[in-house]
Amino acid sequence: MTWKISKAFDFCYGHRVWSQELNPEFSLDPCLKCRHLHGHQGKVILYVESNKLKDGMVTDFNHLNWFKAFLDDVLDHKFIIDINDPLFETLLPHYKKDELLSFEEGYKLPDLTKIKDEPKHILEMYESFVIVDFTPTSENLSTWFLQLAQKKMEKLGVKVSSIEFAESPKSVSQVYA
Numbered sequence: 001m002t003w004k005i006s007k008a009f010d011f012c013y014g015h016r017v018w019s020q021e022l023n024p025e026f027s028l029d030p031c032l033k034c035r036h037l038h039g040h041q042g043k044v045i046l047y048v049e050s051n052k053l054k055d056g057m058v059t060d061f062n063h064l065n066w067f068k069a070f071l072d073d074v075l076d077h078k079f080i081i082d083i084n085d086p087l088f089e090t091l092l093p094h095y096k097k098d099e100l101l102s103f104e105e106g107y108k109l110p111d112l113t114k115i116k117d118e119p120k121h122i123l124e125m126y127e128s129f130v131i132v133d134f135t136p137t138s139e140n141l142s143t144w145f146l147q148l149a150q151k152k153m154e155k156l157g158v159k160v161s162s163i164e165f166a167e168s169p170k171s172v173s174q175v176y177a
Contacts, residue, residue, distance in 0.1 A: 004049040004161060005057075007064045011071040014039040014079040015136040018086060037079070042141075044071070045164040046149055050157070059158045067149060074107065079128050080136040083108065092129060094118075100131055105148055107132050138165055138173040146175050 017034035024030060046067055050058045081088060083097055094115050100108035108131040112123060134140045142165040149160040159177065166172040 002049055002051055003053060003058045004047060005059070005061070006045050006047045007061055007067075008043060008045045009068050009071055010041065010043050011076040012039065012041055013075050013077070016081065016085065016087065017135055017137055018082065019135045040167040043166040044145055046145075046160065047162045047164070048149075048153060048158050049161045050159065059153070059156055063153075063156060063158075066152060067145075070105070070148065074105070075130060077128070078130045080130050080132060080141075082135050083131050083133050085135075088131075092126065092131075094126070106144060138167045138171065139175065141165055141167075142173045142175040146177065150177060 014037060016037050020032050020034045022030060022032060044067075046064055048058055048064070081091065083100075085091075088097070092110060095110050099111060099114065101111050102108050110126045110129055110131075112127060115122060115126060132144070134144070142163045145165065146160060146163040149163065153160050162174055162176045164172060164174045
């Protein structure tokens, strides 16, 4: 037997899909809206499974709260930008790509100590950026979340089987392990 459980998490974020292209045969609107700076109310559903139960559970649902903390602390109300986005230098003019702080979870942040003497509104702007090394599409974000969750949950002997990510109620991606 295999048991599966899931837990859903919400967060707000902004992004830009700078690589977006549309095929006019399929798109009713030629506007490349996702190339614009825009935001979403995202919802992530984390699915975990196991072939055996421990204390009658796949894992305690509380064991998934670290993922909510990651979303809240790192991504909620932040702008996710690809380090390769042609607008990177325009949006973050005070930083060269090698001057960013790197984190083991696969993202970078501006080092705010570099601009500590700037006005508060400049500091606030820079603290809103989370830099990744991929175009922040729904599919790529799903993959990133899956990799993070797999690494963390393997410590408990629990398999993360899939991630479902809705950037809106009507636009959902899913990735399977």
